[in-house]
Amino acid sequence: MSVSILILTKNEQQDLPGCLASVAWSDDVHVYDSMSTDRTLEIARAFGATVTQRPFDNWAAHQNWGLQHIAFKHDWVFYIDADERMTDELREAVLQAVQAPGEHVAFRVQRRDFFMQTWLRHVQASAFYLRLFRPARMRYERLVNPVSIPDGPVATIGGYLDHHPFSKGVTHWLERHNAYSTFEARQILDNRHVGAAFSVRKALWCRDFHERRYHQKELFYRLPLRPLVKFLLLYLVKRGFLDGRAGLTYAALQSIYEYMIVLKVRESR
Numbered sequence: 001m002s003v004s005i006l007i008l009t010k011n012e013q014q015d016l017p018g019c020l021a022s023v024a025w026s027d028d029v030h031v032y033d034s035m036s037t038d039r040t041l042e043i044a045r046a047f048g049a050t051v052t053q054r055p056f057d058n059w060a061a062h063q064n065w066g067l068q069h070i071a072f073k074h075d076w077v078f079y080i081d082a083d084e085r086m087t088d089e090l091r092e093a094v095l096q097a098v099q100a101p102g103e104h105v106a107f108r109v110q111r112r113d114f115f116m117q118t119w120l121r122h123v124q125a126s127a128f129y130l131r132l133f134r135p136a137r138m139r140y141e142r143l144v145n146p147v148s149i150p151d152g153p154v155a156t157i158g159g160y161l162d163h164h165p166f167s168k169g170v171t172h173w174l175e176r177h178n179a180y181s182t183f184e185a186r187q188i189l190d191n192r193h194v195g196a197a198f199s200v201r202k203a204l205w206c207r208d209f210h211e212r213r214y215h216q217k218e219l220f221y222r223l224p225l226r227p228l229v230k231f232l233l234l235y236l237v238k239r240g241f242l243d244g245r246a247g248l249t250y251a252a253l254q255s256i257y258e259y260m261i262v263l264k265v266r267e268s269r
Helices: 015-021 040-047 057-069 089-098 170-194 200-205 209-221 226-237 242-269
Strands: 003-007 029-033 050-053 077-081 084-086 105-116 128-133 138-141 147-150 152-165
Touching: 003 015, 003 040, 003 057, 015 040, 015 077, 015 084, 029 040, 040 050, 040 128, 077 084, 084 089, 089 105, 089 128, 089 152, 105 242, 128 147, 128 152, 170 209, 170 242, 200 209, 209 226, 226 242
Parallel strands: 003 029, 003 077, 029 050, 105 152
Antiparallel strands: 077 128, 084 152, 105 128, 138 147
16 A cells, blocks of 8 residues: 655745655655746656645645545545655655554654754654544644644654755745744634633643644733743753754744734734
8 A cells, every 4th residue: 555645835946856755655746836936846747746736825724625626546645845854764654554554544753853954853842743644534724833633543653754944044934934923813813703712721631632722822822921931931941952053043933933923913903
């Protein structure tokens, strides 16, 4: 049994070749593009990938549309971004998982974020992501940084997914997170307009993961001095200082991103 590959792109001519090379073992690679204007489509087709284009609206809507409308050849899909690379160990773990998935409908993988030639082993906010799944049993929520909602049990597999978020430079990272912060601000306001009443108890002890995550995000959004809290959380609590200068810089950038969200929520009000 093999696995289909789903790659989301928007002007990824720089990073896409390396990503495609890391998934060349699959006989069903799909590049799901948001109307690129560079050589992204040319590179994808030269590789032999199937290209689907759709104007981007928001992350959850875009990803859900792809899972519902792209004709995958296989029952299992591995989702990867253009600035990510599958390691050989992860490939083997993926193929073993789909051979005997049991009752599982999705699998988490561990991602390694790199910055300044350094693996952000400690300061990285989250290391595990649901990337291998049955497309009919997966959906996404949230306008940005979407939450994966599997319809069934999940498990974790070995190997690493390597991520290079600064491959295009710090300027590109800041521009991208400026756009992300706009979506985050909208999401916060939408949550408070239509969401359930906030509960500290549910944020800490609710058994349902997705409900707990919703209330945890609301708890974090309500903290005073949130950008400073985020810096201290990443740099001290998660021991980002062990990642050296890269850890310090990354924690500072994340706190700047959080402050952008704070300002945009305040402006929208």
